[in-house]
Amino acid sequence: MASVTGSSFAISSLSSSFNPNKAYLKTSSLSIKGISIPSLRLKPVTRRFSISCAAKPETVDKVCEIVKKQLALPSGSAVNGESEFAALGADSLDTVEIVMGLEEAFGITVEEDNAHTIKTVKDAADLIEGLVTKKC
Structure with a gap:
């Protein structure tokens, strides 16, 4: 007082x-x-407190390349961790194909619930890092 x-x-x-x-x-x-x-x-x-583990740069780069390939983007297209799939022109079917490409490239399985949370390249890379870590 x-x-x-x-x-x-x-x-x-x-x-x-x-x-x-x-x-x-x-x-x-x-x-x-x-x-x-x-x-x-x-x-x-x-009060908010969060802990996040950033994906490795090489994971983000690989996801960027897969996204470019799946969306048939020109090689000079700017795609980075903050790129949103919708802003790159992806619809829901494209997103499913991206997830399938990620599963194949990284040897993982993405559950449907997790697939719905992926909106950006960073979201995908972070999810992949978690699944790869869990797998090991």
Whole structure:
């Protein structure tokens, strides 16, 4: 609690005892020159924490080449990790063919649920890294 002469301002501590992903400012009150604002309850603040393992550059490069081949893109086409399949002109059938090409090239099997999450070259490379690691 903090206070100032003639005015007071109090804030309770942050608490994250029940859920480490959410911090709650429990209560606060403010009083200035006799005008009092009652305690306030504030909504939880969600903190995000994520860990990601980037795919190896050679994996990303190989995925780029497979995508270019499957979509019959000119050799000079700019395809990188951030390239989205849809932006490259791929429809759902093209995406299925890309996944099949990746499975063949890397000797993996991509489950249907995982295939639906692939939107970019990086998504595909990260998934491949995970599956190859799991396979070994």
